[in-house]
Amino acid sequence: DAGVIQSPRHEVTEMGQEVTLRCKPISGHNSLFWYRQTMMRGLELLIYFNNNVPIDDSGMPEDRFSAKMPNASFSTLKIQPSEPRDSAVYFCASSLRGGLSTNEKLFFGSGTQLSVL
Amino acid sequence: KQEVTQIPAALSVPEGENLVLNCSFTDSAIYNLQWFRQDPGKGLTSLLLIQSSQREQTSGRLNASLDKSSGRSTLYIAASQPGDSATYLCAVFYGQNFVFGPGTRLSVLP
Numbered sequence: 001d002a003g004v005i006q007s008p009r010h011e012v013t014e015m016g017q018e019v020t021l022r023c024k025p026i027s028g029h030n031s032l033f034w035y036r037q038t039m040m041r042g043l044e045l046l047i048y049f050n051n052n053v054p055i056d057d058s059g060m061p062e063d064r065f066s067a068k069m070p071n072a073s074f075s076t077l078k079i080q081p082s083e084p085r086d087s088a089v090y091f092c093a094s095s096l097r098g099g100l101s102t103n104e105k106l107f108f109g110s111g112t113q114l115s116v117l
Numbered sequence: 118k119q120e121v122t123q124i125p126a127a128l129s130v131p132e133g134e135n136l137v138l139n140c141s142f143t144d145s146a147i148y149n150l151q152w153f154r155q156d157p158g159k160g161l162t163s164l165l166l167i168q169s170s171q172r173e174q175t176s177g178r179l180n181a182s183l184d185k186s187s188g189r190s191t192l193y194i195a196a197s198q199p200g201d202s203a204t205y206l207c208a209v210f211y212g213q214n215f216v217f218g219p220g221t222r223l224s225v226l227p
Contacts, residue, residue: 106151
């Protein structure tokens, strides 16, 4: 399997523009997670899906952020409008069963480096 | 609140030393704990997973232990090498969500 695939790897945009980050989880995985990583705050969970349904979006910073998972093989994280403080690395991760398993393992994509000027 | 902390925040050692990284968690109702490695500008790579019923796991020069009752895990790296230089993060799985620690930045000097 190719692993978790994220695109783009790098995104540079101007303040106020819409940004869309994309993620393809590992085939067969039932859970998908979006994280944001910054030097100041470390790795923060934004939202996670189980069987394409959003389970917890309490980590989404504000209404400018939205995430969708229209099917089991694709998810997007959108920021509209973007602001300089959104600059960070955004990671997507997936896991197999989606919960209640002591053997549940998390697999990460390579991340999207977002810079908002 | 489920919180995960890691000490030290940074560590610098000469090549060949054995070292220990620490991870603590406030809620002991865990399903498992994972240790990850992150190289600069890269994603997170899973190193070891310890299930809640296990006490330790080993992979090569890495050994991770788990003490659920005290809310602690340690990652032991034997005979450290410059290639071990990276940030090491622990993550606790609580049945649906994973809670991450802030990481320990390790530098192994040749």
